[in-house]
Amino acid sequence: MPDSQAINQAVANLYNTYPFPPDPLSDLEPPGYNWRWSWTAAYNFCTGRKPEAQDIRILDAGCGTGSSTDYLIHLNPEAEVVAIDISQKALEVAQERCRRSGVIAKHNKPIEFRQLRLEEVPEQLEGQFDLINSVGVLHHLPDPIKGIKSLACKLKPGGIFHIFVYAELGRWEISLMQKAIALLQGDKRGDYRDGVKIGREIFANLPENNRILKQEKERWALENHRDESFADMYVHPQEIDYNIETLFELIDASGLEFVGFSNPQYWQLERLIANSPELKARANELGDRQKYRLIELLDPTLTHYEFFLARPPLTQVDWSNEDRLKQAVPELHPCMQGFPSRNFLDYDYQMVNISEAEYDFMQACAKNSEQQSVGELITKSKLDLAGVRALQARQLIVLSSNFLT
Template identity: 30%
Template sequence: MTAQIPTQQSVSASEMLEKIRQQFDNAPYPRVPIEKSPKDDANLLYFHNLTTSYYLRNQQVIDLKGKVILDAGCGTGYKTLILALANPEARIVGIDFSEESVRLAEKRLQFHGVDNVEFHVLLLEDLPKLGINFDYINCDDVLYLLEDATTGLQAMKSVLTPEGIIRANLHSSLQRANFFRAQKLFKFMGLMDNNPEEMELGIVRDIMKALKDGVLIKTQTWNPRSETENEAILANHMLVGDKGFTIPEFFAILRGAGLEFISMVNWMQWDVMELFKEPDNLPAYVAMCLPDLSDQEKLHLFELIHPNQRLLDLWCGHPEQGHSFTPIVEWTDSDWQNSKAYLHPQLKTPKFREDLTACVTELRAFPISQHLPLIRASSKY
């Protein structure tokens, strides 16, 4: 164990970037088997289809033909594959600064016969060099590794079309507090001075195995995956450059980048009303205060009460580019009579048609949740 080790602040930005690059070259992420396909995962396809975020912002259906989508920090290409399958009429571009990750991403897309995708080994801040403007940018599990998340968002904003949308996320400092403590422990022990490899991973396992079961660092961060999978340790206990944020800090970053909040990606899981036993019978003080809270304040209230989300995952875009519309609760009879219903692209399946037709024919309620549960599938360690 070293007496003194360099703190993250004492390491230069270029040195830290190189350490992160080495980690992902040595252990490309995510370690999803190349043959695995998300084609039957309705939730994943729903959230990665541009139709979803565009409709949330504008209450209009978008034509995906000719749209250009970026997977910023594509890693080994599993999310790129999801984007390609969810948006088959769009052109998909993937970038990553890890050459080994890009090699695996190209191999993955070739295996699945997807040909509307191209990849580039590129830093996020070098995006303008591509000379491409994007209608949608997916930046998943990337920003919290950057020295400055604002700079990363500004780079994406510079290549975003006026009505374009960015999906971005940061690690939650509240939900991830135990893992950040574990990272400090292994930094203190000198196990993260260099890029963690098999020897360091083995030492971590030995330490955790030797601790009593009731010791907090073990009960709060260790699980069966960590016993056998290097990825589980590298993504949590020894993730180089990892940082956590709160909702107010994320909103400050958005303002610094000149971007406007649209919605949380898994918005159904951020409803503060769902945290109370009787939403219609709230404590008087809460009932009085809630209506006056901004979106940011409601989300922050939720994370303070129930920080159960690994990622603060949201959609954002250029300010004041959303279309104006009348909320459904304010619709008149005329609005309802002249409305037109659209089926989300991910629901245009033979099984959906069969079940819907049967319910209409038999005058039964249609259980749409059987086809789209609307619970986002997300890695959570």
């Protein structure tokens, strides 16, 4: 069995051959947004409120070619950002990406890029971080539990940890293709260019009704036209896929609290069994983790888990208290496109339609330079407190909670 050092070197060799992700470099700021990389948006998702500080420390743990780092720098202008990766070639691309986009030149806080394995973080990085981002990394480690512990120990109390790892059920066909390529490569396994060549030859010759080919065409072909993406998906030397049971073993090992999945719509059991009172009654007897397992068994399309952990204390706000809500200062959610308009894209790139009263209130939030409270703004609005709660629940506005400090 290969040792950890050999596995890490094989992973580094892959990404030195095919730096990932292969997003093109640009002289423009990052297009759009990923709300999970905005401190305000992510913190609001986890707690229901705006964070008290913006001058934070962020660790991008496994930054690859810097697409995530570019966003983290751009969306968090007051933050110190440290980006690490195992691949020197990927880091070079990451630094060039962030230089060309202009985000570094506009940033007033330190930005640091370091070639570093996740397992080395406790000894090599000083201090702790308010936000740790680790997307598509832990499942490529020889020991993911050691990796998540290494990162967890660097998370500040009250900090949040954003993680993305693979799900086994939605990647079943991918796993089969990985094994097929490895068999045909034989002694050439580890030659990633040969692996891509063999993989493409297989797809070119499979019959049209083949399940693996159909899945590739329906879900992955658009991104896999790039060899970097094809290699990352099909010829990776190290991959551990999870199910709900093994995922929570990983989470529990971190010593952190599970806050929630960042795609909550998928985890609504109602969408699968809403028409059966008997099934709903039986499901209500299950614990949360059992419900999650039931959902992924009934809808095995999920290819990855994306979620937040936290180190206590992380205070979540209940805005059902009227006095509390009236004291809050509202502002627009930082991740939206197309506002001001009654039809625009929300934080999750979903089209939303708002009423005239909601539009007027959001306009008042946008112009709220005097930091007026919800209670003050609704006296001039047709929107009531229930309407304000609805805007907050849809993450169209963010509320402060100064009463907690």
